[in-house]
Amino acid sequence: MASSLIRGKHVVCKVHDRTRAEIIEDGAVYQEDGRIVAVGPHAELARRYRPDETLGSPHHVVIPGFVNSHHHVGLTPLQLGSPDHPLELWFASRMAARDVDPYLDALYSAFEMIESGITTVQHLHGRCPGPAERIQGAAQAVIRAYEAIGMRVSYSFGIRDQNRLVYEADDAFVARLPADIAPDVEALLRRQAIPLADNFRIFENLAATYRGSERVRIQLAPANLHWCSDRALEGVRDACAAHGVPFHMHVVETQYQKEYARRRTGTTAVAHLHRLGLLGPHCTIGHGVWLTEADIDLVAETGTRICHNCSSNLRLRSGVAALNRFERKGIPVAIGIDEAGINDDRDMLQEMRLVLRMHRVPGMDDQVPTAPQVLRMATEHGAATTPFGDAIGTLEPGKAADLSILSWQQIAAPYLDADVPVIDAIVQRGRSAGVETVVVAGEPILRDGKFTRVDKAAVLEELATALRRPRTEEETRRQELSRRVFPHVKAFYEGYVPDEAPDPFYRTSGRF
Ligand SMILES: [Zn+2]
Structure with a gap:
């Protein structure tokens, strides 16, 4: 003992x-x-x-120990050559990223997380080409990295079954592309596509593999409303109920996503999720920057959670989430560093300070974030977004x-x-x-x-050595394709959001 x-x-x-x-x-x-x-x-x-x-x-x-409640990758997009574009354009620029070994990559960010006091990570894995067997292999490599270093992980592979590059069907977007890039874009999107049922198979296989593990849990992550058909969302709802696990979903990260939800559902993303029976304490909304007042009420009434990704919202020009409103309504809010914080790393202490400062609106009332509130976000509230729940997050x-x-x-x-x-x-x-x-x-x-378990210097050297090799033909092709499709992605969003759409950053003092 x-x-x-x-x-x-x-x-x-x-x-x-x-x-x-x-x-x-x-x-x-x-x-x-x-x-x-x-x-x-x-x-x-x-x-x-x-x-x-x-x-x-x-x-x-x-x-x-801190819980990083929203995490994706090791080497940051910036490190891999993708600057901080607005989110929708960034999806296109990220296509250019090189292939990085998932085990070494996960260790790279685990070093940064642990060094800032993070003991548990909500790892939301995405952008891995199919088929399902390959994704499952990558998932296990990521989990193996956390097991090797000793960190606690709640792992999920992001479910997407549509609209992979812009907020419309892949076929429709590809059909409007010039003939010299359309086939390559189509092939790239097809490589990412796996049958919907395979997403749930990956979840079930991983859940079975890690059943009984002390430090590994598997949960679900429908990637975002635009990426998921209603059938996919209903599948998530049923799988969560059957397995008793929570799920984490990007929701209204940007104004474009808010508009997409309106066009698709005639209402808001949150109202739509509620209609499908997905809201509740087992649901965590990642970002939630563009929630309406009614959405916030619905989130509060249903006990739904929110994960605040403050740095990411700034870096990708998404806006500022209404944290003070969330707090006043009693919504449990976690903190996610997402791809990377404002120092382009995964430093939870830094992120907590940003959350503490970001929402200090003018006035003298007691409605701005407090240090204990932020600490609870980074610990107990974060824990509750994972299947570990109240087994972690406090010292009792x-x-x-x-x-x-x-x-x-x-x-x-x-x-x-x-x-x-x-x-x-x-x-x-x-x-x-x-x-x-x-x-x-x-x-x-x-x-x-x-x-104590992993030789950090050796891992970093291995990672550096792997990336010292020249780009492969496939990587070069993807880089070129990213550059060429970029203006078409940008053109797709011209006029997408009505001019009168309110901007949460500037609208009213007290909003955030
Ligand atoms: Zn994210």
Whole structure:
């Protein structure tokens, strides 16, 4: 039986609400075999238990592990040559990306996530060419990477059965392309297409493979309304009910998606999902930038969750989500770093600070994000979007021992006024450089800044070596095709959104 006592000057166990949290001064967490047995004053726990080892010290702070609730890839699109276009154009520019080994790629971002205190990731996998066997192989390579490094993962492969490049049927779009690129675009889109039933087969196979795994869960991810037919969405609804798993779906990330929903359904994307019976606590809406007031009410009434992807919304010019409205309605909101944060990496502490600052609208009321609120978003609320649910996200007896040990020196030296609340200090001053040890299921996977299971330098070298080779013929063809189809994708959206569409960024103060 492996046990440890993790001590800190402050142990942050759980956030209760926007202002209150349970923090134990000179506290400790005692865990056995990955499960928390007790939390309390260090002196008392040290007397009561005989742990195999002690982690942390009076110069550290202990917090629950973060959950990155929306993640896709390792090397960022920018690293792979795709600049920050508006989302719809970015889909076209991303076609040019090189093929990267999925195992090494997943490890690359896992390094960044763990180094910033993330212990669980919601990995939403997409853009893998078929057939289903190949996708399943890539899925297992990704999961193997998380297993190798020791991170907890909720994995899903994005379901798409239509409209792969723009917000209309593939055939219709291809039919309007010039003859010299149409066949190549058609072939590329066809390679990505797999029968709808295969999507569910991939889910079921993976769910069976990882049943009983401590750190791996499989869930569903209908990629977005435009990518999914109603038949696909109904399939997701039924599979979730049959398997008792949640799902995560990009919804109204941009104004173009809002308009697409109106044209397709005559209402909003959220109202349509509700009509199909998909909303509820098992549903997480990724982004939700362009939700209407009525949508927000419906999300709140149904207990649906939202994942706030703040950096991504800025980088791809999607807009600013109405976080303050969500909070006022009591909607549980998680944080997702999506492809990458504003530093083009996966730093949760940085992302939390962006969320804290982004929504500070003018005025003196108490309606802007608070540090405890943001911490809860990054922990407990994130956890609830995954099949791990309330087994993770807070430090309480019976829960998984997933936590980070941060240097209090890094946060508080050379001086920090004693009146500064602990969580405010962590959220505003914590840096990934101060994240010393990260524990998942009781096991330190990062100890004193070093990965315990994987040789980071060797992996990075392997990744660099793999990409040092010249582009393959196929990669070059895709790069050229991306460049040539780009203006046609842009032309598709000219006049797509009516001029009078309100802009959530500028509309009214207090909106976000
Ligand atoms: Zn995304």
